[in-house]
Amino acid sequence: MKGGAALLELSAPRAARWLALQFLAEARAARARLDQPDDAEALHDFRVAIRRLRSTVRAYAAHLEDGIGRKDRRRLRKLAHATGGARDGEVMIAWMDARRGDLSGEQAPGLEWLLARLRKRQEKLDAGLREEVAHDFSREDERLARRLEWYPARVQAETPREGPRMGGTVADLVAQHAEALRSALAAVTSVEDQERAHEGRIEAKRLRYLLEPFADDNDAARAIVKQIKKLQDLLGEMHDAHVARQLLAAERAAAEKAGESDAFPGLDALAHAAGREVERLYGDAEGGWLGGRADGFFEEVDALVRQFRGGAENVEIERKFLLHRMPKLPKGALKTDLAQGYLPGARLQERVRRVRRRGEPARYYRTVKLGTGISRVEVEEECDESTFRRLWPLTKGRRVRKLRYRVADGDLTWEIDRFRDRDLVLAEIELPSEDHLVTPPDWLRDHVVRDVTGEDEYVNINLAK
Numbered sequence: 001m002k003g004g005a006a007l008l009e010l011s012a013p014r015a016a017r018w019l020a021l022q023f024l025a026e027a028r029a030a031r032a033r034l035d036q037p038d039d040a041e042a043l044h045d046f047r048v049a050i051r052r053l054r055s056t057v058r059a060y061a062a063h064l065e066d067g068i069g070r071k072d073r074r075r076l077r078k079l080a081h082a083t084g085g086a087r088d089g090e091v092m093i094a095w096m097d098a099r100r101g102d103l104s105g106e107q108a109p110g111l112e113w114l115l116a117r118l119r120k121r122q123e124k125l126d127a128g129l130r131e132e133v134a135h136d137f138s139r140e141d142e143r144l145a146r147r148l149e150w151y152p153a154r155v156q157a158e159t160p161r162e163g164p165r166m167g168g169t170v171a172d173l174v175a176q177h178a179e180a181l182r183s184a185l186a187a188v189t190s191v192e193d194q195e196r197a198h199e200g201r202i203e204a205k206r207l208r209y210l211l212e213p214f215a216d217d218n219d220a221a222r223a224i225v226k227q228i229k230k231l232q233d234l235l236g237e238m239h240d241a242h243v244a245r246q247l248l249a250a251e252r253a254a255a256e257k258a259g260e261s262d263a264f265p266g267l268d269a270l271a272h273a274a275g276r277e278v279e280r281l282y283g284d285a286e287g288g289w290l291g292g293r294a295d296g297f298f299e300e301v302d303a304l305v306r307q308f309r310g311g312a313e314n315v316e317i318e319r320k321f322l323l324h325r326m327p328k329l330p331k332g333a334l335k336t337d338l339a340q341g342y343l344p345g346a347r348l349q350e351r352v353r354r355v356r357r358r359g360e361p362a363r364y365y366r367t368v369k370l371g372t373g374i375s376r377v378e379v380e381e382e383c384d385e386s387t388f389r390r391l392w393p394l395t396k397g398r399r400v401r402k403l404r405y406r407v408a409d410g411d412l413t414w415e416i417d418r419f420r421d422r423d424l425v426l427a428e429i430e431l432p433s434e435d436h437l438v439t440p441p442d443w444l445r446d447h448v449v450r451d452v453t454g455e456d457e458y459v460n461i462n463l464a465k
Helices: 004-009 012-033 042-059 070-097 108-148 166-185 194-214 219-258 262-289 295-306 385-395
Strands: 315-324 333-344 350-355 363-370 377-381 397-410 410-418 423-431 448-451
Touching: 004 012, 004 194, 012 108, 012 166, 042 070, 042 194, 070 108, 070 219, 108 219, 108 262, 166 194, 166 295, 166 333, 166 363, 166 377, 166 410, 194 219, 194 262, 194 295, 219 262, 219 295, 262 333, 350 385, 363 385
Parallel strands: none
Antiparallel strands: 315 377, 315 423, 315 448, 333 350, 333 397, 350 363, 363 377, 397 410, 410 423
């Protein structure tokens, strides 16, 4: 999509609406082609456009909430699920048919029996899809277009932009989705973790959809999107083989019940091929992405996040709140064990930190922060374990241990720090601009004592003394 660089400089509310309108137009064009029987790509294009539209509405929900409500999101989800069933059926038919040349004469009847059943099922799915799309999409198209084209804007004397800059918003979202992808990949530790691998594919797709609008005129984004596409394809093929194996087990049982013994050799051969395919593809994923092998990829993503932030890439804009107790966190909170210490220094204060997440190797960082208050300069780089071990003894008497929980809140992320060495719980949130309004979510609001941003007593380096 051309104009990605200019899009980053718009306000997030305006840019998010523009993106949603583009994907809505793509869905409208593909919908018109669904009635053409010879257009084999129409369903795929319609499905992709709906998924991109839905992903955009979800990602930028905080900036679209005055126009796109829960009912709209439910309708988009229904449309996406309707196209998903038809797509899954097509994939299974293609997967089975592609193995035709590997079967013997004795095994071929089993494939033909199975394909006849799958194609009959597919006819019903296709008919149902066209009926549902014809009924639901036209109304939703008109409604969404009207709501996306107009919106109220707040103008403040301090800034001409009516909302946060899109670049900072996208940076926050990319960082958040990259963290979710990292955690999903870390959870895949064996070939049996197929559901977790599928979750990783979904997270990869969401990250890709976020970046694609900015990839045409950004070399770094384009390179990352290509890598994500390879990961998606790999995990997608493995998922298809896994689903094929499950489908074949069910169809084998159906053949036994129906007395279709001629189908047994073919169904057994296809099930064996599906199992081999799952093992092969898992080996490919393990060799390139699992067990910490994707660290280089995530470093590229981190660099792109800093680029999207623009001239303020080393400026941390953050608010901090004192809590009277640990809140009950929403499902999906990411837990990290942090140990950090501060090297002696009169003017320059350097922090070394060890970061541990479940299922991942520990990572180590050196950080320098300058300034006080809501905005501070932060320069951070990753280091190896040996560097950390050399520096750690120098921090004796100036250390902090805490558990950190990251919780997504729209396009921002709350970090809840529960200190291990004292009765203290703090909440932090990094913001795209100093004038960004902060409203603690429902699960946090009743636990806030007060805003302690800039109070020396709650600065980590002072807590470490």
